[in-house]
Amino acid sequence: MDPAELELLTQTLRKTMTTTAPGPALDTALAGLGWRELLAEFPDPAVATVFRLLGETGAHASALTDVVGSATLPYAGGRWVVWEYGAGTADAGLDEELPLRPVTAPTGDPVPLAVGRRAVGWWLLGTGHAMLALARGHALDRVQFGRPLAAFQAVRHRLAETLVALEGAEAVLAAAEDDLGALLAKAAAGQAALTAARHCQQVLGGIGFTAEHPLHRHVRRAVVLDGLLGSARELTREAGALVRSRGTAPRLTQL
Template sequence: MTTYKTAQPNAAALDPELGLLADALRKTMETTTGAALDAALVELGWPEMLAEMPEVAIPLVFGLLGETGAHAPVVNDVVLAEAGSGIGSTVPLPYTGNRWIEWSRHDRDTEALDAELPVAVVESGSSIPVSAGRRALGWWLVGTSRAMLDLARTHALDRTQFGKPIAGFQAVRHRLAETFVAIEGAEATLHAATDDLGSLLAKAAAGRAAILTARHCQQVLGGIGFTAEHDLHRHIRRALVLDGMLGSSRELTREAGAIIRAGGSAPRLVNL
C-alpha cells in the first residue's frame, strides 16, 4: 500500500526557521479557530508575512487551515492586500451564482452549508482583484483534500473485510490513488500560477480535486463517513463552500475556455 503523507510547502520544508513557524501555526490551528485564530495569527506575524513574503505565507497558512480543519477570515486580508488596501477588515467577495458574500471577522451564527464559517450573503460588492485570493483558496482546498485523503487512508488501513485490510482491495487502492494524483496535480498548478489566467486555472483545479476527493473518500469510508461523529462531513462542507468563493471550479473552467477561445490560442502557462 502506497503511503500518502501530508505535504508541507517546499519553502517550509527546506528552511529551518519556516519549518518552526509551520509547526507553531499547526499547533495553534489545532487548538484555535475562528475569531480567536484570526487574533492568534496576527500575534504570529501574519500581516508581516503577507506583506513581505506572500509567496510563502499564503501556501503555508492556507494549506494548514485545510489540513487542520480550522478557519479564519484571512482571505479578506489577501484580497485587500492585492487591492492595495489595509488589511484587518472585510470586503464583499464574489460567490458562485452571481452572488456576493461577506466573511465576518467575528464569530456569529450563519446559514451557510458549513455552519462553522461566519459568512453571509450581501446585496452586492465592488470589483476587486481576485487572483491572489483564488490562489489562497486553492491552497486551502488542497489542504482540505489532503485531510480527507488522510481520513480515508487511515480507515482503509484499519478496516478489515474477509480477513484483511480493505486497503488491499484494488477498487479502494484505485480510488485513493486517483485522489492522490488529483491533489498533486492541483498543487502543481498552484505552484505554477503567476498571472490571472494561471490563478483562475489553479483555483479550478483545486476545486475539482476537492470534489473528486470528497466523492472517493466517502466511498472508501462507507457508512461511517455519513455520520456526524466522523470528521469527513466537516471537510466536505468546507470544500463545497470554498469552491464557490471567487468562482466555482465549473464556472472558472468555462471562463478559462471563453478566454482561450477569444484569444484564438492557449497561452503558455509553464515552461517545462
C-alpha cells in the first residue's frame, strides 16, 4: 500500500467514523469498506490506521475482536472482560460506551497478546491526540489577562510534554515486532494517553470537567483502554521482570 492509497483510506475511514453511529452500525460500515480483507492483506497499516482513527474520533467498533478473536480479554488487576454488544457493563469502572462485560474466568482460546496490544496501543495513541487537539484549540482561543492561554509558558510546557509523550509512544508502536516490543509499546501508549489526560485537563480547566465538553469521554476511554490487555504499570513491571530473569536487555530496534 503506497502513501497515496493510505491517505485516501485514512480520509475515507475518518469520514465513516465521524458520520456513522458507533457499535454495530460502524461494524457494518467498516465491513463494507473491506476492513477484514485489508486486515488480512496489509495487517500492520490496517491496524495502525483503523485503531488510531477510532481513538481520534472517539468512535468504537468490534475491530479488536477481528484482530484477537472473540476470546476473553485480560484486564488490569487480574480481571477478565469480553466484548459483547447488548449486555451493557456490570462494572462502573469500565467505559459505559464500550460493550465490555466483566467475567469471572477466561474462556476460549488464548488471546494473541502481541497483535492485540499493538492494536490497543494505536487506539490509545489516537485518544491521546484527540485530547491534545482539544486542549490546543482551547489554548489558542481562550483569552486570559488580555493574552491567549497559549502565550503562557506553563500551558506551552504541558502541551509540549503531551506531544513528546505521544510522539515517543508512536515511535515504539511503529518499531514493535515481537512480544516484548508489543508489550513495551502498549505500556508506552498507555502512559502517553494518561499523560495527555492529565495535562490536557489542566489546560482546559473547569470546562474540561463538564459533560458538555468532549474531553471527559476521551479521558474515560484512555483509562479503560490502558487497563485492557494489561495496564502501563503492570506491563512495565512485567517487562522488568523478564529482562531481569534473562540477565540481558535485548535490542528492540536499530537506532
